Amino acid sequence: MKINYQFDQQFINEFNHRLNENGPFASFEMFQMAYDTAKNLHVPDFEGLQSPQHLPQMEFLEHQLDTAKQVVEKMNGRAILADEVGLGKTIEAGLILKEYMIRGLAKKILILVPASLVNQWVKELNEKFYIPAVSQRKLYVWEQCDVVVSSIDTAKRSPHREIVLDQHYDFLIIDEAHKLKNHKTKNYQFVNSLKKTYCLLLTATPVQNQLSDIFNLVTILKPGFLGSYEEFTKTFGNKRTALKEDEKLKQLIQDVMVRNRREDTGIEWTKRNVETVWINFSDEEQKVYDQLDHELFSQDPFTSITLKREFCSSREALYLSLKKMFEEKAEKYKDEEWNQEIIQKIEQLPHHSKAQKVVDIIQDSTEKFIIFTEYRATQYYLQWYLQQHGISSVPFRGGFKRSKKEWMTQLFQNHAQVLVATEAGGEGINLQFCHNMIHYDLPWNPMRLEQRIGRVHRFGQKENVNIYYLAIKNTIDEHLVSLLYEKINLFERVIGDLDIILQQLNIPSLENEIKEIYAESETPGEARIKLENLTAAFQDAAQDEVDQDGTTSHS
Amino acid sequence: MEQQAIHNYLVNFFTLNKCEIKENESGKLTVTLNEDLDRLLMNRPFYWEYIKKIGQEGTPATLTFLSSPDRREEKGEWIHFGSPRLHQIFQSQLQQGRFTMQYEQTNRSSLQPWLVSNIRISYKGRQKKDEILSIGLQLINGTMVFNFMELIQDLSFSSVIPDYCYTISPIIRITSGYKRIENYIQQYIDSQKHEWAEDAFNHFNKEKEILNHFYESYLAASDEEDKEELTTRYQNELDHLQKRLMPEIQVETINGGLFYLSEETKNQVIKGLH
Numbered sequence: 001m002k003i004n005y006q007f008d009q010q011f012i013n014e015f016n017h018r019l020n021e022n023g024p025f026a027s028f029e030m031f032q033m034a035y036d037t038a039k040n041l042h043v044p045d046f047e048g049l050q051s052p053q054h055l056p057q058m059e060f061l062e063h064q065l066d067t068a069k070q071v072v073e074k075m076n077g078r079a080i081l082a083d084e085v086g087l088g089k090t091i092e093a094g095l096i097l098k099e100y101m102i103r104g105l106a107k108k109i110l111i112l113v114p115a116s117l118v119n120q121w122v123k124e125l126n127e128k129f130y131i132p133a134v135s136q137r138k139l140y141v142w143e144q145c146d147v148v149v150s151s152i153d154t155a156k157r158s159p160h161r162e163i164v165l166d167q168h169y170d171f172l173i174i175d176e177a178h179k180l181k182n183h184k185t186k187n188y189q190f191v192n193s194l195k196k197t198y199c200l201l202l203t204a205t206p207v208q209n210q211l212s213d214i215f216n217l218v219t220i221l222k223p224g225f226l227g228s229y230e231e232f233t234k235t236f237g238n239k240r241t242a243l244k245e246d247e248k249l250k251q252l253i254q255d256v257m258v259r260n261r262r263e264d265t266g267i268e269w270t271k272r273n274v275e276t277v278w279i280n281f282s283d284e285e286q287k288v289y290d291q292l293d294h295e296l297f298s299q300d301p302f303t304s305i306t307l308k309r310e311f312c313s314s315r316e317a318l319y320l321s322l323k324k325m326f327e328e329k330a331e332k333y334k335d336e337e338w339n340q341e342i343i344q345k346i347e348q349l350p351h352h353s354k355a356q357k358v359v360d361i362i363q364d365s366t367e368k369f370i371i372f373t374e375y376r377a378t379q380y381y382l383q384w385y386l387q388q389h390g391i392s393s394v395p396f397r398g399g400f401k402r403s404k405k406e407w408m409t410q411l412f413q414n415h416a417q418v419l420v421a422t423e424a425g426g427e428g429i430n431l432q433f434c435h436n437m438i439h440y441d442l443p444w445n446p447m448r449l450e451q452r453i454g455r456v457h458r459f460g461q462k463e464n465v466n467i468y469y470l471a472i473k474n475t476i477d478e479h480l481v482s483l484l485y486e487k488i489n490l491f492e493r494v495i496g497d498l499d500i501i502l503q504q505l506n507i508p509s510l511e512n513e514i515k516e517i518y519a520e521s522e523t524p525g526e527a528r529i530k531l532e533n534l535t536a537a538f539q540d541a542a543q544d545e546v547d548q549d550g551t552t553s554h555s
Numbered sequence: 556m557e558q559q560a561i562h563n564y565l566v567n568f569f570t571l572n573k574c575e576i577k578e579n580e581s582g583k584l585t586v587t588l589n590e591d592l593d594r595l596l597m598n599r600p601f602y603w604e605y606i607k608k609i610g611q612e613g614t615p616a617t618l619t620f621l622s623s624p625d626r627r628e629e630k631g632e633w634i635h636f637g638s639p640r641l642h643q644i645f646q647s648q649l650q651q652g653r654f655t656m657q658y659e660q661t662n663r664s665s666l667q668p669w670l671v672s673n674i675r676i677s678y679k680g681r682q683k684k685d686e687i688l689s690i691g692l693q694l695i696n697g698t699m700v701f702n703f704m705e706l707i708q709d710l711s712f713s714s715v716i717p718d719y720c721y722t723i724s725p726i727i728r729i730t731s732g733y734k735r736i737e738n739y740i741q742q743y744i745d746s747q748k749h750e751w752a753e754d755a756f757n758h759f760n761k762e763k764e765i766l767n768h769f770y771e772s773y774l775a776a777s778d779e780e781d782k783e784e785l786t787t788r789y790q791n792e793l794d795h796l797q798k799r800l801m802p803e804i805q806v807e808t809i810n811g812g813l814f815y816l817s818e819e820t821k822n823q824v825i826k827g828l829h
Contacts, residue, residue, distance in 0.1 A: 001756045003749065004803040007740070011672075011808035012733045018654050019729065019813065026652045028712035029571050031810060034652025035673050035689065035704050036564075037645050038809040040556050042675060042685040046751060054637030076681050076758065076799060103683045130639050195791060197798045222762065223792055224769025231772070 043103055047073060051098040058128060060095065061267065063260045064088050068095040070258055077105075077198035078221045080177070080257040082206045087260050089202045090121070093173055094129040100198060101131065106171040107146055109133075110164070112191070113175040115151035121175070122149050136160075142167065152179075156190040168195040177201035180220065181213035192220055206257060207240045214243060218256055225256060270435075271464040272457060276481055277361070279353050279472050288315075288345050289475060291338075301519035308476050309374075313441040314355070315346050316377035322346070354470050355385045358438060361468060362391055362418065370419045370431065372452050373440040379420050382440070392416040398423030431455050435463040440470055442480055444511040479531055480514070556636045558582070562622040565634070568644055582623020583631065588615040595647055596640065655812030657712035659820060661720065666815035668694040668725045670732040671703055674740065677805040680755030690739070691814070691824065692732050694725035698825060699739060706827045710820065722815050729813070740806055752802035759800035766792055 018025065026034070043050055049069055052060060064087075071079045071092075077100065081089045100106035111133065113121050118135045125133040125147070134141060136150035142163045152174075155164050172194060174180065180188045180201075199221055207213045215232050218225050226232045236242045236249050243249060281289060292307045303325070310317040326339050362369055371393075373379055379395060386393045394408050394416045412419040413433055437456055443449045457465045471477035507513050513534065521527035556564075562584060569576060569586045578585035588596065593615035594603060606613040619631030627633050634641055658666060669691045676686045691703035700706065716722065727735070770789040774782060816824070 001753060001802070003752050004801060005741075005744070006803075006805045007737050008805075008807045011811060012730060015654055015811060016729060019656070023656070024654075025714060025812070026655045026810075027571070027714065028655065028657050029567075030648075030652040031655040031657075031812060032652070032704065032708065033564075033567060033571065034649050034810050037648045037652075038673065038675060039687055040564075041645060042687050044684055044686065046678075046680070046682040046684045056635050056637065057633075072682065078799070104677070105679070105683055130637055132639070193788075193791075195795065197795055222765070224765040224767075228769055228772040 049095070049099055050102045051095050054098065054102060055129060058091075060091065061088065061265065063265045064092050064095065067092045067258045067260065068099065071096050071200070072099055075256065077171075078200075078256070080201045080203065080206055080217055080221065082203055082257050082259040084204060084259075084261050087262065087265060089204070090124060090175070091128075092258075093175075093200050093202060094125060094131070096200060097125075097171055097173065098129050098131060100171055106198060108167060108169050109147040109171045109173075110155075110167075110169045110194070110196075111147070111149040111173040111175070112152045112155060113149060113173075114179075115153065117175060118149050118151060125149070139163070152187050152190065156186060161190070165193055165195075168197075170197050172196040172199045173202065174200070175202045177217060178203040178205045178213065181216055183216045183219070188216065188220075206259070207243050211236060211238045211240050211242050213240070214253065218253075221256055226252065270457070270461050272453070272467055273464055274467045274469065276469045276471060277357060279357050279470060281353055281472055281475070282350075284345070284349055285311075285353060286474070288342065288349065291342055291345075302515065305476065305515060305518050309441070312354075312472050312475050312477050313373060313375050314352050314378040314381045315349050316381045317375040319343070319346050320377050351385065352381070354440065354472065355382060357470060358382070358440065359386065359389045359391065361438065362386070363389070365436070367436055368412070368417055368419075368434040369436045369438055370421060370434055370456065371438045371440050372421050372443075374422070374443060375441070376422055378440065379422050382420050386418060386420075391418055393418035393420050395419075396421035396423075432461045435461060436466045436468075438468045438470065442469075442471065442477055444480070444514050476518070479528055558622045558624070558635065561634060561636065561641065562620075565620055565622075565644070568648060577617065578619070582626045583619065583621055583629065585617065585619040585631075587617045590615055592647075596643055649809070653810045655810070656814075657714060657812060658716045658720070658722075658815045659817050660711040660713055660717055661817045661819075662717075663719045664817040664819070666716070666720055666722045666817060667821060668723065669703075669814045669816055670694055670729060670736070670811070671814050672733065672736050672811040673704060673809040674736075675807050675809050676740070676744070677807070678749075678751060679803045679805070680751040681758060681800065682751075687809070688740075688743075690736055692727075692736055693821065694727045694729070694732055695723065697727060697735065699735070700824050700827065702827065703824070706824045707814070707816075707820070712814075716815070737806075744804060749802070755800050755802045759796060762796055762800065763793070766796065 049065065049072065051068070052058070052065065063083075067081065067083070071077065071081075077096075081092055083089050083092070097106065097109065101109075111121060111125075122133050122135045125131040131147055133147040133149050134145045136142065136148050136154060139159065141148055142160065150160075154160055174191060180191055182188060183192075201217055201221065203217070206217060212229070212233070215226050215229060227235070236246055243253065289308065289311055292304055292311065307318055307321060310321055322339070322343065326343075358371065371382060373382065376397075379397075383393050383395060392415065394411045396405065396408050396412075396419050400408065408419070409431065412431075419431075419434070434456060437453065439449070439452070443452070453465070453467065469481065471481040514531070517530045517534070518527050521530060562582065565584055565586075566576065566579060569584075569592075572589065572592055574589055574592060575587045576584070577587060590603070590613060593613075594600070596618075597616050603613060619629075620634045621627060621629055621631045622634050632638075632640065671689070671691045674688045674690060676688065678684050678686070689702055689704040691700040691707075692698070693700075725732075766789070770785060770792075774785055777785060
């Protein structure tokens with residue numbers, strides 16, 4: 001056996017030079033302190049993790065530390081991190097990377113992530129891990145910065161490509177690595193040509209469609225570990241169920257992949273109690289609602305849908321939007337009497353039926369509530385309406401400065417019963433002291449819904465979380481709730497597998513999909529059938545996901 | 556490194572760098588930097604460029620470091636072993652304290668030359684660990700003493716030769732002295748059992764076999780053009796594998812210097828060996 005051996009010669013050359021020049025020399029104290037510094041920094045053992053000591057402000061979970069240890073000690077720094085969503089793959093990757101940096105094994109580092117996540121990675125690495133990562137904005141960054149975060153799409157394009165392929169990276173991280181499942185794609189070939197020593201692939205779905213997905217991922221890490229492609233398919237076939245059923249394959253994969261599941265983390269997840277609260281519009285309200293189908297909008301179904309959604313939230317939201325519309329398109333509407341008429345009708349409406357229901361719910365309890373609405377106008381209205389009923393509230397918006405968010409959080413915690421928020425916004429804002437949540441209107445984007453819930457239902461929440469969902473009968477709300485939301489258990493579902501299901505169905509945005517269904521349907525009946533079809537497809541895909549994985553994702 | 560140790564370290568660091576310490580309580584340290592340290596720590600080169608251009612002195616920043624967890628809420632910078640700030644300071648300290656030449660403060664004595672070399676040996680296999688050795692080599696007869704820094708830490712030194720003392724010229728030249736230390740380290744390494752290296756080497760071989768098998772099966776089935784590309788890729792993979800698993804030992808000198816010590820001290824440090 002041969003051990004490569006290197007002895008530092010630079011020191012003695014420089015020292016001789018200084019002796020000839022009579023200095024400069026450090027004082028004895030300086031010299032001694034440098035020696036002590038080196039002693040503080042040296043790592044005397046092969047085993048164990050150093051990184052947690054360097055990150056005292058972080059509280060790591062047991063399975064995250066175990067994963068990091070396993071990758072460093074057993075897998076020699078090349079692994080697929082395939083935890084279920086929400087268990088902290090990014091945290092694990094950060095821990096492992098930090099460990100290699102502390103031990104002086106990683107200096108030049110490349111992190112490839114989807115474009116939309118670049119900034120978040122940069123922020124997390126800097127703030128949580130003190131790793132000076134920068135996003136790739138200028139060409140010189142590739143060579144001059146040690147820790148670079150970029151999207152694959154940027155990195156693989158000329159002139160970046162040539163520079164990136166020329167570097168040797170000590171450490172490579174690829175987030176959302178399931179996008180590399182096809183070995184014929186440019187992305188795959190690009191990643192496979194990168195020069196790298198240690199490497200982590202992050203994905204919640206190591207096998208998405210077929211078994212060869214995992215073969216291709218492992219081949220990036222350890223070519224040949226699963227044999228050649230022919231050998232692999234001959235032995236294991238190409239059914240994705242093999243990953244669950246074939247003992248031999250399972251054994252092999254365990255050496256290159258860590259997959260933690262929610263139920264084996266040992267963390268007690270509190271329950272989500274979901275209640276849909278049905279409300280009827282008053283007759284006056286229903287009349288206004290029906291009028292929004294006015295012929296003026298028939299050429300522009302999107303406008304009609306938007307207005308209806310607004311009215312399901314508050315008359316203020318609708319009023320503002322209508323006013324703006326009439327002003328902006330004065331030409332189009334000036335001869336119509338209808339616009340005066342409807343504005344007047346809106347002005348005469350009493351309180352909104354939903355608002356009264358919110359007051360009922362809150363007055364029944366002494367606990368704190370968070371109310372989410374999509375509209376700023378509704379937020380103002382609700383605060384005013386709650387105040388009329390002697391309920392104290394504070395506002396919260398994604399656009400608030402950090403200090404203001406913290407201030408509002410504190411006010412909410414110590415003085416107010418209700419927080420009325422327009423956005424889930426606010427990474428790191430801790431709202432776990434509250435466990436009641438009212439969704440005042442319906443987000444059509446389920447990701448947003450999950451982000452809202454995630455602010456409250458997360459590690460550290462000790463109580464069961466009560467989620468109220470307000471919907472008005474005989475309106476656009478009803479279709480959504482009864483079909484999409486109830487049938488696919490959107491509330492209980494975890495955001496990650498929703499994401500995957502949407503990918504499989506090839507639906508980039510559920511929100512747009514629904515809007516289009518409404519816009520393109522001639523009658524409410526047609527819209528309902530189309531929504532039902534969508535729901536069915538969704539259920540199939542979800543069922544499939546559960547079968548393949550052997551786990552349900554209902555927490 | 557404990558929080559208290561970090562506090563003391565910072566006090567020493569700023570004192571040695573002649574910065575004014577404004578407040579030194581338990582868990583809290585307020586200090587006014589000097590220009591050099593401001594440039595190092597505050598990351599504001601434009602300020603200094605501007606201030607110099609208009610011919611002024613400039614005002615270095617005043618920083619407060621909080622090291623006690625009880626005081627975290629106070630105004631100032633929370634400092635701990637992972638703080639980037641602390642690591643900046645560590646790096647600066649390692650740089651500043653790299654070379655020295657010192658005379659022991661003593662009376663009426665001849666002073667003998669010693670080459671001191673503080674060494675870090677890094678063993679890199681599947682993981683990595685470090686070992687630190689402090690070696691003093693007497694440059695007259697070649698006596699080698701270990702834990703040298705610990706043995707001389709309580710003596711006082713100065714960069715000028717004290718009155719009524721004289722130095723004896725080295726018989727062994729500095730470069731050959733360093734070579735002797737290198738030879739010793741080599742022997743020291745050879746005398747150890749390196750199970751970690753065998754373990755890494757076995758892993759290396761195992762993975763290399765897998766890699767060979769993989770590329771052979773593809774090479775056999777490919778035409779000339781593909782062969783070339785496959786061979787390049789194979790070479791790359793092999794290189795990555797070597798970097799990752801081939802056992803390696805790196806020896807680096809943290810810092811070192813020429814020390815002139817009295818006869819009496821020599822006798823003591825040699826005893827320290829036993």
